[in-house]
Amino acid sequence: MDKIKVAVSGANGKMGQEVLRMVINDPELELVAAIDLKMSAIDIGQVIGHEPIGINFDNDIEQALTQKQPDVLVDFTNPQAVHNNVKTAIKYNVCPVVGTTGLQAEDIAEFNRLLKQQELGGIFAPNFAIGAILMMRFAEQAAKYMPNVEIIELHHDQKIDAPSGTALKTAEMIKEVRSSFKQGLEDEFEKVPGSRGGEYDGFRIHSVRLPGFIAHQEVIFGSSGQVLTIKHDSIHRESFMPGVNLAVKKVKGFVGAIYGLDKLID
Structure with missing residues (x-):
């Protein structure tokens, strides 16, 4: 061969x-x-x-x-x-x-x-880590039953784009199975502009950039009386x-x- x-x-x-x-x-x-x-x-x-x-x-x-x-x-x-x-x-x-x-x-x-x-x-591929791919798939499944969601992605401070490709891909997968609606209070306001993160299809994506991180993401789902967090960490390239x-x-x-x-x- x-x-x-x-x-x-x-x-x-x-x-x-x-x-x-x-x-x-x-x-x-x-x-x-x-x-x-x-x-x-x-x-x-x-x-x-x-x-x-x-x-x-x-x-x-x-x-x-x-x-x-x-x-x-x-x-x-x-x-x-x-x-x-x-x-x-x-x-x-x-x-x-x-x-x-x-x-x-x-x-x-x-x-x-x-x-x-x-x-x-x-x-x-926005992410080649198999664990990250599973995280995205699990998030897609969870969004069918818990549509209130926010994404937090954390990367090293040399990353040039925000949000990460992984976060955007996750958001796209969630959008496919979630009815579009704007989360949070209708009259919500930001005392510091941008503090609620970027809005995508009614939910929020937050980007953190600090030394020490490689590539990390949390997808947090909230429902009455419960919170589900699906998290993946790449600690080495x-x-x-x-x-x-x-x-x-x-x-x-x-x-x-x-x-x-x-x-x-x-």
């Missing part, structure tokens, strides 16, 4: 480095390119605490994809870079697996169109790697864009 050839963009970031380690340690995968705009001519082993790999960082994604010809591009960059990276991958018949957040529904729709034109698959691994191995098996890792698990 041929190995799946993998390129990683944003390879010198914290998530990118975890992906490099994961790919290197999986006998079914072959790392062929590590792409990062700020790195070049440096063996990736030097930055991931590994002996020399024989693969240097590339800082030109188009050149890397044409020369190394990967099957899959794993992207953990930023909202400004991801659009070009995905379109470049599709252009060269490389399946994108994207963990970069900040994408909008219209972005996914555009990628879906381009992927279908090229008969490629792509996976766009390696928590995302089983999901990334699953996506890399599944993405060549379909055509078009999949939004959310939940579509890949039973």
